[in-house]
Amino acid sequence: MGKDSQSKKAIIVGAGIAGLAAAVRLAVAGYRVEVYDQNEAPGGKLSQFSLGDYRFDFGPSLFTMPQYVDELFVLAGEDPRDHFNYQQLPIVCHYWWEDGTTLDAPAEIAQLADNCAAAFGVDRQKIIDFMAQAAKKYDSSGRIFLEKSLHKADTWLSWEVAKTMLKIPGLDLFKSMHAVHERDLGHPKLVQLFDRYATYNGSNPYKAPGLLSMIPHFEHHFGAYLPEGGMYDISRSVYELAKRLGVQFFLANKVAEITLEGERATGIRTSTGHHSSADLVVCNMDVFLAYDKLLPTARKPERTLRQQKSTSAVIFYWGIRADFAELGVHNILFSDDYQQEFNLMEAGDLSDDPTVYINVSSKLVKEDAPAGKENWFVMVNAPADAGQDWDTLKAQLRQQVIDKIDRILLKDRPESVADLIEEERILGPSDLEILTGSHQGALYGTSSNNPFSAFLRHPNFSKRINDLYFLGGSVHPGGGVPLCLLSARIVGDLIQKQQ
Ligand SMILES: Cc1cc2nc3c(=O)[nH]c(=O)nc-3n(C[C@H](O)[C@H](O)[C@H](O)COP(=O)(O)OP(=O)(O)OC[C@H]3O[C@@H](n4cnc5c(N)ncnc54)[C@H](O)[C@@H]3O)c2cc1C
Numbered sequence: 001m002g003k004d005s006q007s008k009k010a011i012i013v014g015a016g017i018a019g020l021a022a023a024v025r026l027a028v029a030g031y032r033v034e035v036y037d038q039n040e041a042p043g044g045k046l047s048q049f050s051l052g053d054y055r056f057d058f059g060p061s062l063f064t065m066p067q068y069v070d071e072l073f074v075l076a077g078e079d080p081r082d083h084f085n086y087q088q089l090p091i092v093c094h095y096w097w098e099d100g101t102t103l104d105a106p107a108e109i110a111q112l113a114d115n116c117a118a119a120f121g122v123d124r125q126k127i128i129d130f131m132a133q134a135a136k137k138y139d140s141s142g143r144i145f146l147e148k149s150l151h152k153a154d155t156w157l158s159w160e161v162a163k164t165m166l167k168i169p170g171l172d173l174f175k176s177m178h179a180v181h182e183r184d185l186g187h188p189k190l191v192q193l194f195d196r197y198a199t200y201n202g203s204n205p206y207k208a209p210g211l212l213s214m215i216p217h218f219e220h221h222f223g224a225y226l227p228e229g230g231m232y233d234i235s236r237s238v239y240e241l242a243k244r245l246g247v248q249f250f251l252a253n254k255v256a257e258i259t260l261e262g263e264r265a266t267g268i269r270t271s272t273g274h275h276s277s278a279d280l281v282v283c284n285m286d287v288f289l290a291y292d293k294l295l296p297t298a299r300k301p302e303r304t305l306r307q308q309k310s311t312s313a314v315i316f317y318w319g320i321r322a323d324f325a326e327l328g329v330h331n332i333l334f335s336d337d338y339q340q341e342f343n344l345m346e347a348g349d350l351s352d353d354p355t356v357y358i359n360v361s362s363k364l365v366k367e368d369a370p371a372g373k374e375n376w377f378v379m380v381n382a383p384a385d386a387g388q389d390w391d392t393l394k395a396q397l398r399q400q401v402i403d404k405i406d407r408i409l410l411k412d413r414p415e416s417v418a419d420l421i422e423e424e425r426i427l428g429p430s431d432l433e434i435l436t437g438s439h440q441g442a443l444y445g446t447s448s449n450n451p452f453s454a455f456l457r458h459p460n461f462s463k464r465i466n467d468l469y470f471l472g473g474s475v476h477p478g479g480g481v482p483l484c485l486l487s488a489r490i491v492g493d494l495i496q497k498q499q
Contacts (some may be wrong), residue, residue, distance in 0.1 A: 011036070011268050011276060013255045013294070014284030014437070016044030017481055018472035020238040021488035022282050024072045027245035029496065034276060036268060036299075038437065040253035043235030044284075045436045045443070045473075046120065046481060051423035054319035054375040055368045058445070059229040059436075061359035062200075064218040065482035066225050068489075076245055084237040086225040093330040093336065094409050095193060103193070104328075105313050109220050113205075120187045130184050130194070130213075135221060137171055139213035144480055145454045146477045149461075149490050172210025173451045180337075182209035193337050196355075199381055201479055202310025202444035204342045209451040218482070223228050226329060230365045234481065258283065258294045261265065265468035269296075280467040282491060287458045287474045288439040296464060304458050309384035310444035310479060311345060312429035314397050316378040319423030323374055324360075324409060331358040342460060345383045350393055354380040356401050373422075378405075384440035385429035409442055444479025445472075460490050461498075469494065 010026045012019045015037035021093055026033050041047055045059035066086050073080035088107065095103040103119045106112050109131050171496030172180045177198050181191040195205035197215040228232035243249065254271040257282050267277035281288050291300045320465060333356040335341050341351040350467035359377040362369035369375045405417045438445075458475040462468040471487040473479030 003216075008032070009034070009277075010280050010282060011278040012282045012284060013258070013268060013290070014044065014472065015039070015042035015239070015249065015251070016284050016436075016472050016484065017235055017238065018484035018488045019044075019282070019284030019314060020235060020242055021072055021485050022284070022471055022491055023242040023247045024076060024238060024245060025488060025492035026495070027242060027247050028075050029492070031248040033214040033242075034250060034278070035242070036250045036253045036270065038252070040252045042239040042249065042251065043232060044076040045438070046235045048230065048232035049425075051317060051319055051425055052424055053370045054317075054373075055230065055365075056317045056363075056375055056377060056425075057361060060231050060481050061223045061361070062219075063227065063234070063481065064230060065222055065485075067222075067480040068482055068485035069238065072238060072485075073241060076241060078241070083241065084227065084233060086227040086233075089224045089226060089329055091328050092219045093332060094326070095326045096331070096333045097189060098334075098336055099407065101189060103189075105193075107220055107223055112220060120190055120394075121265070122185070122187050122190060124297050126185055127190075131216065131220055133184065134214045134217040136219045137211055138221075141211065142214065146483060146486055147490070149459060149476065149494060163465045172213065175210040175418040177208045177210050177212050180213050184213075189334075192334060195338060196332065198448075199311065201448050201483075202312075202381075203448040204311075204346065206339060206342055207449040209453075211451075212387060212448060224330070226361065226364050228365070230368060232359045233453055242370060253292060254283070258290075258444055260295075260298070262467060263464065264466045265462075280469065280495065282469045282471060284472045286437055286439045286445070286472070289437055293401050295465075296338060298462075301458065302464070304456065307453075307456055309440050309442035310447045310450060311381045312384045312432055312441040312443055313379050314350075314382045314390075314394055314428045315426070316376070316398065316401065317423075317425040318376040318378060318421045319369065320376050320417070320420045321372075321422045322375045322420045323372055326409065327358060327360050327363070327374070329360060331360070332356070333358070333404055341381075345381065348383045348386050350380070350382055350397060352396075352400055353404070354397065354400060356380055357402055358405075382429055384442045385433055386440065388429075390428040390430050394426055398426065404458075416433070439474070442474075442479075445474035446478075448478065460487060461494055 009032040012035045015035050023033050045056045059091050070080040091104050093105045113127035116127050117124040178195050181194045185191050198205035198208045200215050255268045256271040257269040259267045265281040269275045288305050330432050335353045335355045344351050357379045360374050362375045402418045432441035469491045471491045477483045
């Protein structure tokens with residue numbers, strides 16, 4: 001950082017995980033940092049709440065690339081293990097189909113190949129080769145697309161980028177993920193299983209580029225994890241680290257305006273009229289709403305902001321008064337017609353046979369539910385909010401989800417899962433927009449349904465307003481906790497170069 005950064009002040013709008021990580025990075029670099037969030041607790045989508053005796057993580061349930069959290073502690077001269085701990089999941093996901101087929105997907109690739117061969121009668125080598133291709137895609141393009149600003153000349157002038165460009169024909173950029181999976185895996189259930197990874201960034205496997213078939217590499221090479229106290233441990237530990245570094249938090253403080261002087265960001269004004277000036281402003285709020293609400297007079301990058309949103313979700317948080325030995329931490333009950341599900345979502349609708357995701361953190365975090373009971377986070381992918389009648393859709397979906405769980409998981413039990421729900425909260429896309437400030441309730445900002453999505457996301461800085469930076473799931477490199485952490489790293493590096 002610059003020599004005079006000791007005296008410089010940064011304001012961060014939003015205490016989502018990217019805002020928290022940036023607060024740590026800037027504090028370590030010597031900035032005086034203020035963070036404002038409209039909510040009473042930090043974390044944004046990565047927060048938590050309780051229903052009766054059950055604890056729930058609000059949003060993310062799958063944790064990959066824990067090293068991006070660890071590096072924040074190391075940067076601050078602390079041992080991450082003194083503050084933040086997690087365990088690796090030996091089985092990354094348990095899968096069920098309506099015809100009785102099941103599969104446990106171990107993290108270890110050779111075991112995954114064995115289980116797929118046994119469940120689907122396919123040649124195990126297909127899975128080994130497919131995962132080797134995923135590794136190649138990540139190694140040859142991941143660092144460029146994810147770890148650097150794609151909007152700075154020096155990124156494009158590097159040798160690393162030149163090498164990636166030469167490899168583009170092998171990256172399946174212009175085939176859909178689904179087409180790549182059909183070509184490389186063949187068996188329809190195996191194709192569906194790997195198509196599912198498009199939902200990790202809220203995309204449609206029938207449209208998203210085949211380059212994204214690298215996503216399983218994150219789980220099966222780097223691993224899937226669960227923090228010791230559940231996902232909220234990530235936000236909590238980074239928030240506490242930031243506080244130890246002297247970052248000042250102003251929670252329950254909604255920012256109403258990013259103040260400008262000519263072509264420079266000069267600070268913020270809160271909804272109660274409090275003004276705070278700064279040398280630079282970092283915006284962790286959804287970029288669409290930031291232009292709309294906080295920068296109403298600034299010229300908007302219209303094309304960038306108009307891009308298709310990622311999917312949203314309907315979530316049922318259920319306290320279940322029973323335990324299900326067959327469930328693990330992550331579980332998927334697949335629909336019979338995956339393509340129809342995505343076609344309907346593109347049209348703004350929901351399938352009446354949805355794929356159902358069930359996350360049970362209490363499998364490992366025993367305090368999350370009373371003994372003999374489980375905290376179920378049940379999620380169905382849904383289109384971003386376009387004014388649908390969500391109350392009706394949520395009620396219909398609740399019954400369809402219950403029916404599906406009864407057919408698949410309770411076929412040998414006398415009761416319905418509905419009889420086991422003792423606590424309940426239901427959220428849909430319009431609720432997510434209100435609670436997390438995410439435009440149209442999108443979980444991951446813009447979708448990756450276009451081969452050029454990586455280049456079309458909003459940059460990590462404003463091209464028109466100096467000293468204004470953007471990070472988090474709605475800008476480059478995209479949504480999901482690991483990418484949000486990378487966005488904070490990119491912004492830290494940009495500030496280091498520019499200030
Ligand atoms: C249901 C769900 C499931 C998900 N599952 C996963 C998963 O399994 N794995 C994964 O990696 N990712 C998952 N994600 C995505 C992940 O949660 C997000 O990409 C990530 O948490 C976004 O972080 P962020 O830093 O962009 O900020 P956000 O979490 O979006 O936080 C933005 C913050 O800005 C604040 N804010 C907004 N407007 C204002 C204002 N005017 N003034 C002050 N503060 C303001 C908000 O209150 C909020 O705290 C999921 C998301 C959801 C919702």
